[in-house]
Structure formats: C-alpha cells, structure tokens
Amino acid sequence: MSPRSVTLTLALAGLLMTSVACKGIERPYPPDQPPEVTELMIATAPALQSVQVPRAKVRQGGGPAASLMLVAQAPARFTGTIQISGNELVTLVVNEDEYGLRWVGGREGAQSLAPGYYSGPPSRCAVETLLGVSLEPEAFVKMILGGAPLIDGPHQVIDRGWDRKTGRERLRIANDRYEQELAFAWIPKSGGRDGHWQFAGASLWAIDSSGAPEWLWTISHEELHEVDGAILPAKTQIRQPKPRGRGEAVINVSFQKQVANPQLGGELSADPPLEPGADSGGNGANAGDDWDDDWGDDADTEGSDAADEPTAPEPPPPTIPPQFVGNPTGLTPRGDLCAGR
Numbered sequence: 001m002s003p004r005s006v007t008l009t010l011a012l013a014g015l016l017m018t019s020v021a022c023k024g025i026e027r028p029y030p031p032d033q034p035p036e037v038t039e040l041m042i043a044t045a046p047a048l049q050s051v052q053v054p055r056a057k058v059r060q061g062g063g064p065a066a067s068l069m070l071v072a073q074a075p076a077r078f079t080g081t082i083q084i085s086g087n088e089l090v091t092l093v094v095n096e097d098e099y100g101l102r103w104v105g106g107r108e109g110a111q112s113l114a115p116g117y118y119s120g121p122p123s124r125c126a127v128e129t130l131l132g133v134s135l136e137p138e139a140f141v142k143m144i145l146g147g148a149p150l151i152d153g154p155h156q157v158i159d160r161g162w163d164r165k166t167g168r169e170r171l172r173i174a175n176d177r178y179e180q181e182l183a184f185a186w187i188p189k190s191g192g193r194d195g196h197w198q199f200a201g202a203s204l205w206a207i208d209s210s211g212a213p214e215w216l217w218t219i220s221h222e223e224l225h226e227v228d229g230a231i232l233p234a235k236t237q238i239r240q241p242k243p244r245g246r247g248e249a250v251i252n253v254s255f256q257k258q259v260a261n262p263q264l265g266g267e268l269s270a271d272p273p274l275e276p277g278a279d280s281g282g283n284g285a286n287a288g289d290d291w292d293d294d295w296g297d298d299a300d301t302e303g304s305d306a307a308d309e310p311t312a313p314e315p316p317p318p319t320i321p322p323q324f325v326g327n328p329t330g331l332t333p334r335g336d337l338c339a340g341r
Contacts (some may be wrong), residue, residue: 023165028186028195035197037157040171040184043197046232047146054204055256058082058131061249068253072145073264075137075264076122076289077324080130092130094137094316098325099126101337113337117316117328122334129337132251133217133238143219146232148199170199178204179213185224187225187231198224215241228260264321 029035029277053070058110072078081091091102101118118128128134139149159172159181168183181203188195196265217240220278221233262274 007263024134026164027162027169030186034160035163035169035184036162037171040169040182043146043184044150044182044199046074046142047232049145049207050261050264051145051232052259053144053255054259057254057256059252060132070144071262071264071323071325072141073321074141074145076136076141077138077320078093078141078144079323082130088110091327092126093125093318093324095324096122097320098122098326099137100328101126101129102327103129103333103334109172114334115331116332116334117326117331118337119328120327121337123338123341125338125341131238131253133219133240134247141242143236146230147200148202149219151175151180151204169197174207177206177207183220185221187224199223200233201249214313230260232260233260261304264323 013164050073051071053068057065058068059065066089067083067086068080068081069083070080077095079091079093081188082089087105088102089105093100093198098119099122103113103115105115122137124134125138127140133140135143135149143149151173155173155175157171157180158174159170161170162168163170163183163307166183168185170181170183172179181197183201184197185200186195187198196336197219201218203218204216206216207213217238220237220239221235222233223236224231224282225234226232234255236253236255237255239248241247242249250328301307
C-alpha cells in the first residue's frame with residue numbers, strides 16, 4: 001500500500017471515529033417514551049440493607065493510593081478505616097447516638113488535626129473527615145449501599161433528558177435550598193430488552209439568596225456490576241471545589257470486594273423501613289384509607305376507659321453492633337471536633 005493510500009485510510013478511520021463519538025450513546029427508549037419520574041425516583045433507593053467492603057483503594061488527586069475498609073448498615077451506621085502500608089491513618093465510626101473518630105495521622109488535603117480520639121453527636125462534619133465529602137450520615141450510608149443521597153422533599157422537577165455523552169438519564173430536582181441532578185444508568189436483563197434504571201451519580205448545588213446556584217459536589221458511580229443480586233459500583237469518583245477557588249478536589253475509590261448484606265449482629269431501629277413513596281406520617285402510596293378513623297366520636301366520649309389502661313413500657317433501645325461503636329484505646333480524648341459547626 002502506498003504512503004498516500006495509508007494516509008487516506010487513516011483519515012477515513014479518523015472521520016468514522018469522530019462520527020461515532022459525535023453521535024454518542026443512543027437512549028434505551030423511544031424518544032417519545034421517556035421513563036416516568038416516579039420510576040427514576042424509586043431507583044434512588046438503596047440496593048442493600050448492609051454491605052461490607054473488606055478491600056478498597058482510595059486516591060486523592062495524584063497522591064498515593066491508600067487502603068479503605070468499610071462496613072455500612074441502613075439507615076445511618078457505618079465504620080471506615082483508611083490505612084497506608086498497613087498503618088492506620090483515620091477510623092470513623094458513626095451510629096445513631098454518636099460518632100467516634102480515631103485520628104492517628106494526617107493525609108494530603110485533610111484538615112490539620114492533633115492525633116487523638118474525637119467524639120460527639122453524628123453529623124455531616126464528622127462524615128467529611130473520612131472521604132472529604134460533606135454528607136449527613138444517612139445520606140452517606142445510602143451512597144455506599146447503592147442509593148442516592150437525596151435532598152429533602154418536596155421536590156420540583158426542573159429539567160430532565162438523555163445524556164448521549166455519558167449514556168445516562170439525567171433528572172434535575174430542586175427544593176427551596178438546593179438543586180440536585182441525578183444520573184441513572186439503564187441495566188438490561190440478560191438475553192432480553194427488559195431491564196431497570198439504576199442510580200449512578202448525583203451533583204448538588206446550594207441556592208443563595210439571589211437564586212444563583214453554587215456547586216458543592218459531584219458523585220459518579222462507574223463500572224456498575226452485580227453483587228448477590230444487587231447492582232453496585234466498582235468505582236466511585238467524588239469531585240468538589242477546593243477552598244478559595246483553587247480548582248477541584250478529586251477522590252477516586254475502587255471497591256475491590258463487596259459483601260452484600262453481611263451478618264453484623266445487633267439490632268436495627270424498631271421502626272421498619274418506609275416503603276418507597278411513604279413518609280413518617282403514614283402518608284404514602286401504601287397508606288390506608290382510614291387515616292381519620294382513629295379520630296372518631298369515641299375520642300371525646302366521656303367516661304372512656306382509655307385513661308385507666310396501663311401505659312405500655314417503651315421498647316429498649318436497639319443494640320448497636322460492636323462494629324459501629326467507637327474505640328478510643330491508645331489515643332488522647334480530644335472532645336467534639338464538630339462542636340459549633
């Protein structure tokens with residue numbers, strides 16, 4: 001083949017690749033039949049009740065990779081340890097009563113802390129010390145369990161559509177304080193066209209008094225794969241702005257092993273998890289039609305025996321498994337790192 005023919009062949013190949021790249025990834029549904037918003041919001045629910053990650057790697061920017069071990073249990077318990085070369089740097093434990101932070105050594109990009117043991121009420125400030133992303137404990141656990149760290153409702157849908165570049169369905173919602181864009185991947189069933197939507201990432205913006213959005217963070221799940229029947233990410237990237245506008249901080253987490261619903265012992269809250277669409281007041285898709293029946297005429301009937309009935313004893317608080325209880329051994333008590341924040 002002549003040099004001119006080789007040049008022409010490479011040029012045609014380049015044009016073809018450019019054409020494919022420009023076309024992007026086709027949507028998995030007809031253009032006039034997008035998925036229902038309700039269907040997408042159902043896909044934001046956690047895929048698991050609990051998960052153990054015995055092996056993971058975390059890397060911040062271009063720094064060295066560190067080892068990460070995680071255990072999480074819905075709705076808001078988790079423990080995470082970061083090590084380098086087998087040496088503990090930080091361990092964070094959070095349960096419904098408190099957090100416990102073992103700060104043994106610092107790491108690049110983290111706030112400067114004196115080595116010691118910090119504890120206090122569970123908070124987003126405590127969660128931020130582990131991976132650097134500011135999330136409430138329940139939102140963080142949802143993310144680890146394959147769900148979305150959603151903003152509080154009620155939500156207003158302000159935009160939606162298929163992203164050809166990333167192959168994701170995107171839904172932007174808002175409340176009176178935040179805007180959030182949710183990304184969903186289509187997971188087809190093997191050997192067929194059917195499938196389901198899976199939460200695959202989110203971005204969050206705070207709305208200031210002028211209505212202008214301020215970007216807070218972006219979480220992207222990649223290499224979605226099946227773990228004991230549930231779909232979880234093999235890789236997660238967290239991006240957020242650095243202080244004083246110095247660019248972006250990027251954290252990459254690679255989950256090398258995930259164990260679905262491990263036996264952790266202890267007990268969960270006595271209140272069962274809510275069904276999708278339900279709220280704590282009993283108002284939801286599965287709420288009964290006799291909500292007002294409890295307020296019948298008998299409520300004001302004189303001579304009622306209700307006051308004479310003995311009060312049922314309150315159930316004991318749930319037992320917290322030892323994995324989610326802090327360990328101050330060997331460290332100086334430092335108080336609450338997050339007091340006043």
